[in-house]
Amino acid sequence: MIASHPKRNRLRGRGKGHSVDPVAQAAVLDAISGLPCRPDQLIEYLHRLQDRFGHVAAAHVVALADVLGLAPTEVYEVATFYHHFDVVREGERPPPPLTIRVCDSLSCEVFGADALVQALEGGLGQGVRVQRVSCVGRCDEAPVAVVGQHPVGHATLDSVSNCIEAGTTEPSVPADWIRYKKYCDAGGYTLARRCSEDGGLGDSIIQALESAGLRGLGGAGFPTGRKWRILQQQSAPRLLVVNIDEGEPGTFKDRYYLERDPHRLLEGVLVAAQVIGIDTCYLYVRDEYPGVMAILEAAIAELIAGFEYALPQLHLRRGAGAYICGEESALIESIEGKRGMPRLRPPYLAEVGLFGRPTLEHNCETLYWVREIIERGADWFCGEGRRGRQGLRSFSVSGRVNKPGLHLAPAGISVRELIDEYCGGMLEGHRLYAYFPGGVSGGILPARLADEPLDFDTLAEHGCFIGSAAVIILSDQDRVRSAALNALRFFSRESCGQCTPCRVGCQRVTRLMQAERWNVELLEELATVMEEASICGLGQAAPNPIRCTIRYFPQEVGGK
Numbered sequence: 321m322i323a324s325h326p327k328r329n330r331l332r333g334r335g336k337g338h339s340v341d342p343v344a345q346a347a348v349l350d351a352i353s354g355l356p357c358r359p360d361q362l363i364e365y366l367h368r369l370q371d372r373f374g375h376v377a378a379a380h381v382v383a384l385a386d387v388l389g390l391a392p393t394e395v396y397e398v399a400t401f402y403h404h405f406d407v408v409r410e411g412e413r414p415p416p417p418l419t420i421r422v423c424d425s426l427s428c429e430v431f432g433a434d435a436l437v438q439a440l441e442g443g444l445g446q447g448v449r450v451q452r453v454s455c456v457g458r459c460d461e462a463p464v465a466v467v468g469q470h471p472v473g474h475a476t477l478d479s480v481s482n483c484i485e486a487g488t489t490e491p492s493v494p495a496d497w498i499r500y501k502k503y504c505d506a507g508g509y510t511l512a513r514r515c516s517e518d519g520g521l522g523d524s525i526i527q528a529l530e531s532a533g534l535r536g537l538g539g540a541g542f543p544t545g546r547k548w549r550i551l552q553q554q555s556a557p558r559l560l561v562v563n564i565d566e567g568e569p570g571t572f573k574d575r576y577y578l579e580r581d582p583h584r585l586l587e588g589v590l591v592a593a594q595v596i597g598i599d600t601c602y603l604y605v606r607d608e609y610p611g612v613m614a615i616l617e618a619a620i621a622e623l624i625a626g627f628e629y630a631l632p633q634l635h636l637r638r639g640a641g642a643y644i645c646g647e648e649s650a651l652i653e654s655i656e657g658k659r660g661m662p663r664l665r666p667p668y669l670a671e672v673g674l675f676g677r678p679t680l681e682h683n684c685e686t687l688y689w690v691r692e693i694i695e696r697g698a699d700w701f702c703g704e705g706r707r708g709r710q711g712l713r714s715f716s717v718s719g720r721v722n723k724p725g726l727h728l729a730p731a732g733i734s735v736r737e738l739i740d741e742y743c744g745g746m747l748e749g750h751r752l753y754a755y756f757p758g759g760v761s762g763g764i765l766p767a768r769l770a771d772e773p774l775d776f777d778t779l780a781e782h783g784c785f786i787g788s789a790a791v792i793i794l795s796d797q798d799r800v801r802s803a804a805l806n807a808l809r810f811f812s813r814e815s816c817g818q819c820t821p822c823r824v825g826c827q828r829v830t831r832l833m834q835a836e837r838w839n840v841e842l843l844e845e846l847a848t849v850m851e852e853a854s855i856c857g858l859g860q861a862a863p864n865p866i867r868c869t870i871r872y873f874p875q876e877v878g879g880k
Contacts, residue, residue, distance in 0.1 A: 340386045344379035348387060359388055360675075362398055362657035363640055366405050367607075375406040375414045401659040401816075403453065403641030404607050416449045418489065420480060421466040424452045425569035426760055426792055426806045427459040427718040436463050439477040448484070454643055454810055455569040456608045459718035459792070460725045469610045491610035494579045500622035503583040509627065511691050512587050515594035516629035522552075522595040529690070531698035533710050538563055538646070538683030539758070539787040539857075541776040547680065550670045551596045554678030560593055560601040560632070561674055561681040563651055567606060567643035568759035569810060570790030573714040574684040576726040578612045581688075582619040586634075588687030591694075593632045596680060600633045604651055607639045643814035647856050648681045650816065661818045662856035683788075685714060706732040707773040713786075715774075717743055719793030720750045732773040735765075735791060743793075750795035754873070756865075758787030760807035761857070763864035764800055766872040783867055801876040804865035805833045811862040822859025825850040829866060837878035840870055 351368040355361050365384055369376045376399050385392040399405045406415050420440055424433045433452075440450045458464045461473025465480050468489025472479050483489075503509070515521055530545030551558055562585070566574045578585060589601055605613045613636065620634050637655050639645050645654045649663035652674050673679025693701050702710045709732030718724045722744030729742055735755050739745060746752055752767045757774055763784030765772070772779060779785055794803060812826035829846050832839055847863030854860050870877055 338378075338382045338392060340383050341379040344377065345383040345386065347373075348380055348383040352384075352387075357387065358657075359390065360655065360657040362388065362390075362395065363402070363654065364637070366399050366402075367638060367640065370405055373414075374417060375408045377408050377414075378410045381407070398657065398659055401642065402639075405640060416447045418447060418468060418484065419449045419451055420444070421451050421453040421456065422475070423454070423456045423458070423462070423464045423466075424806075425455040425459075425810055426756070426803055427570060428455075428463040429806050430719060430794070430798060430803075431462040433463045436465065436475055436477070440465070440480060443477045444481065444484070453641075454814060455567060455571075457566060457572045457575050457606070459570050459572055459716065459790075462718060462724075466608075491614060493611040493614050497579060497615055497619075498581045498583060500583060500619070500626050503581070504626070507695070508583055508691075509587055509590075511694055512590040512594070512627070513629065515591055519594075525591065525595050525690075525694055528694055528698045532693045532701040533698075534686065534689060534693060534701070535776060536683055537685040537689075537714070537788070538566075539568070539761075544682075544686055547670070547682075548592065548596055551598075551678060551680045554670060556597060557600070558596060558598045558678045558680065559674045560589065560596075560598045561648075561651065561655065561679055562589060562601065562603040562684055562687060563646065563648065563681060564609070564612070564684045565604055565606040565639050565646045565651060566684075566788065567608075567646045567814075568761060568788050568790055569807070570716055570718055570756060570759040570792045571788045572716045572790075573726055573788070575609055575612055576716075577685065577688055577714075578609075578615060582615050583623070584691060585684055585688050586619060586623055588690035589634070590631070591690050592680065592682070592687060598632055598680065600635070602635045602637055602655055602674065604637045604639060604645070604655060606645075607641050613638055642816075643810075644816045644856075644858060647858065650856070651681070652679065659816070661816045664855060705730045705775075706737075708732065709773055709775045709778070713775070713789050715742075716788070716790045717793065718791075719755075720747045720752075720795040720798070721745070721793050722747060731775045732778070734771045734773060735793075736770040738774070738791065739793065746793070746795060750797060752793065753796045753798060754794040754800050754803070756790070756792040756794075756803075758785050759790035759792070760810060760865060761785075761861040762787045762790075764794075764804065764868040764872065769872075783864065783871065799876060800869050800873045801833070801838075804869045805830070807865040808833060808862065811858060815858060819853070819855045819859065821850045821853040822855070822862065825854075825859065826862055829863075833866070838870070840877065843870070 351372050352365045369380050381395050382392045385395045399407045408414050422437050465472045465475035467483045469491045470488050526545045526548050534544040535541040564574050642660045644650045645660040647662050650660040654660040669679045704712045711731045713731050715727045727742040808830045812830050815822045815826050817823045850859050850863050
């Protein structure tokens, strides 16, 4: 049972702040029962309140602060930072019982998100709220609406209405994901067992990852083997964090893999923990993926019940709707129960990370490949690739193609080959006009550069990067300036607000981009300040769509 934090007694009697409502405090204690009483659990406490009451009331904020021994402002600033908490101030009405979230990021906008929002707002009855939200990770099914927690792909007013009438608001959890026994029957956890039995395997495993050239697949591309060696040199205890907060518009690869084969990720986690010497691991899942959360909970329970060797502690943490938490240090802050604001570096996470400990942070897909590379050999992985590139890439493809979806293809493939060989060509009546090679952060390229190799470091001369390999295809029926404006609206919405160049810069350029003729000189001046002075990659990459539009599509922007 959770009791009030002892610090609260020191906070009383000062004659300041709000008094604690006993009814609200009882409700808070009941909602968070069974969880440890620690400030790092704050976001999960808020989830419990949101799940139970449909909002977080002002009285809940005060009572929760009392329980944790925090000032109410500390709880309030965390609750209001994340999109998925509805904080209701005194005198305000709670939101309606049901919320319909409609993604209005680029792929969904291309396929009619604006019209869908208008139809839902005019066609749904009382007790329903329609919200525009950032990418929900189902870009291949655009446009997407989420009814409660239930995603509706290729959504229409009729399909959403049918969902509401049927009471279908729970997460969508695929029934055919690979269970522990089936995974083991196919050789799964053999590598993890070998690591448990032979502590000397670590160096050969790291060598194999280095020889394969495996790099971080969340976007940054840091060499995996090198990262593991750096962590080995740090003092214990060391921690592992798995980043499953893929919020980059156009990206859905982690969801795809985890909905099908979650134990492959968990085996990568076990191997990394054994090799580096880690006894506590955190898996941070974006709140837009409740189905993935349910699968991982079940898979971890299966692993604990079935694996005969000692396991590291495995903690699942859910985000709360904040793109910035995909940035590694912002994610660390979120796990610690704070606002997801990026840290200034140095020190780096490998030295001072989660809870001040040396921390290995990896994207989900990076660890997903560990077993395959070790079992099949570095030469196998290196043998894949085109145009001198090595390895495989998981491309999340959306937009104007016949077969959007997750496509595993050789590194160095061109977008033209990707469309023709994997995506069934362009939609009928559409001709390739432009593409985003790495989500909305990765810039925009014209069709004349459709034969460039897609891989790390290959697109820098064109002002772009592959990032998370989220490829969004635009046709001659789309306007690049509109796509760029969508991207900057996204960045403006998702900026954490910590640094002025990003916070003010995103707002300012978004207004300038709505003019009929762009002020190119002023936009470039702002882009330079954002790129050079922003704390993290959000502000630094936000100018990419602007610059690419000016550089490759001048006919669309005019300019002074």
